[in-house]
Amino acid sequence: MIKRSEIQKIAREYSDLTVGVLGSHSALEIMDGAKDENLQTLVVCQRGRETPYRRFSRISDEIIVVRKFKDILSSKVQERLRSSNTIIVPHRALTAYLGYGAVEDKFKVPLFGNRSLFQAEERSNKKNQYHLLERAKIRHPKIFKDERNIDRPVIVKIQEKKRRLERAFFTTSSYSDYKDKTENKIRKGLISRDALRFAIIEEYVIGTYFNFNYFHTPISEEVDFLGIERRLQTNLHDFVSLPAKQQLETNIELQNIEVGHTPASIRESLLEKVIAAGDKFVNAVKKEYPPGIIGPFSLQSVITRDLEIVVYDVSLRAPGNPILATTSPYTKYKYGTTFGVGRRIAMELKKAQQEGRIDEIVT
Numbered sequence: 001m002i003k004r005s006e007i008q009k010i011a012r013e014y015s016d017l018t019v020g021v022l023g024s025h026s027a028l029e030i031m032d033g034a035k036d037e038n039l040q041t042l043v044v045c046q047r048g049r050e051t052p053y054r055r056f057s058r059i060s061d062e063i064i065v066v067r068k069f070k071d072i073l074s075s076k077v078q079e080r081l082r083s084s085n086t087i088i089v090p091h092r093a094l095t096a097y098l099g100y101g102a103v104e105d106k107f108k109v110p111l112f113g114n115r116s117l118f119q120a121e122e123r124s125n126k127k128n129q130y131h132l133l134e135r136a137k138i139r140h141p142k143i144f145k146d147e148r149n150i151d152r153p154v155i156v157k158i159q160e161k162k163r164r165l166e167r168a169f170f171t172t173s174s175y176s177d178y179k180d181k182t183e184n185k186i187r188k189g190l191i192s193r194d195a196l197r198f199a200i201i202e203e204y205v206i207g208t209y210f211n212f213n214y215f216h217t218p219i220s221e222e223v224d225f226l227g228i229e230r231r232l233q234t235n236l237h238d239f240v241s242l243p244a245k246q247q248l249e250t251n252i253e254l255q256n257i258e259v260g261h262t263p264a265s266i267r268e269s270l271l272e273k274v275i276a277a278g279d280k281f282v283n284a285v286k287k288e289y290p291p292g293i294i295g296p297f298s299l300q301s302v303i304t305r306d307l308e309i310v311v312y313d314v315s316l317r318a319p320g321n322p323i324l325a326t327t328s329p330y331t332k333y334k335y336g337t338t339f340g341v342g343r344r345i346a347m348e349l350k351k352a353q354q355e356g357r358i359d360e361i362v363t
Helices: 004-012 027-036 051-055 067-072 073-085 092-098 100-105 129-135 175-185 244-249 266-287 329-335 341-354
Strands: 020-021 038-046 062-068 086-088 154-157 171-172 199-204 209-216 224-234 257-264 297-304 307-316
Touching: 020 027, 020 341, 027 038, 027 051, 027 062, 027 341, 038 067, 038 073, 062 067, 062 073, 067 073, 067 092, 073 086, 073 297, 086 244, 092 100, 129 266, 154 175, 171 175, 209 266, 209 341, 224 266, 224 329, 224 341, 266 297, 297 341
Parallel strands: 020 038, 020 086, 038 062
Antiparallel strands: 154 171, 154 199, 209 224, 209 297, 224 257, 297 307
16 A cells, blocks of 8 residues: 555645546546636546547546556656646546556555545455445345345346446345346356355345435535435336336346436435435544545435435445536535535645645545
């Protein structure tokens, strides 16, 4: 792990700030928010994938094109980032394409975020998201360690065989059905037998799905609740809009690949629970992964018919949901204007720079 003191020293020596990001996932949202706060932006793109950042040229002050995303780790690119006073805002693509080890040990550029925390998203990690939710006393779905004990609807979370960044989720409700479905998916080449050893079998909680988005850093006065969105997934949406008879007659594999987002709001009487969940989670992470959460995080949740929040997934970095930037009433309630995750990040970076506290929000 790169020493935090080394990163803090680099950040303290910056004469100005540039918000940097890898050209994928939520880069546009992050850069747009930075421009709203009059900060410089820089995006590192993989060759052949730079079109959106050239087309939306208002938000990209500098574009660095590399052969592969991993080339951001080269000494030449890292030096260029540091010489541009760049603080990288991490998102899922950064850890997915570079790997946790490289982000923690080889990327000597200031990150707006807790780089030791990102691995907690992985359910195979010892101090994973379930551990954090339990420490926060937030309910998560029951985990079945032995498939023979399946006694209710469950969702099996397993990695796809061909596309390593996608997960081949499927539902089942009994051990016999689990065996039938896994064997069928193995025959079709959708999953591998080896991947089954690392699959998570999680209770399928019935309710309404919400992704609750929050923000906090060590210099924040309190945890901000930024807003809510829901996922649009293929080939689930809009397959479920077909009449039930046609669904039963259509023999296709559902894959739940995230392709977009749609906004949502929640009834006002439930806001206290939503806000409390964010507060409890921040306090738990601070104890388990000092200095705690730096930046945005998301509690992907189900509201049950008993109006209980059950968190089934946690994002510990910038979420890929630009929909909040134009639809969240919750930022307007607090700040008087509607904005998304990108601008909230830029606001915090600007505040840290003005107060001489930039070293408190980088690792």
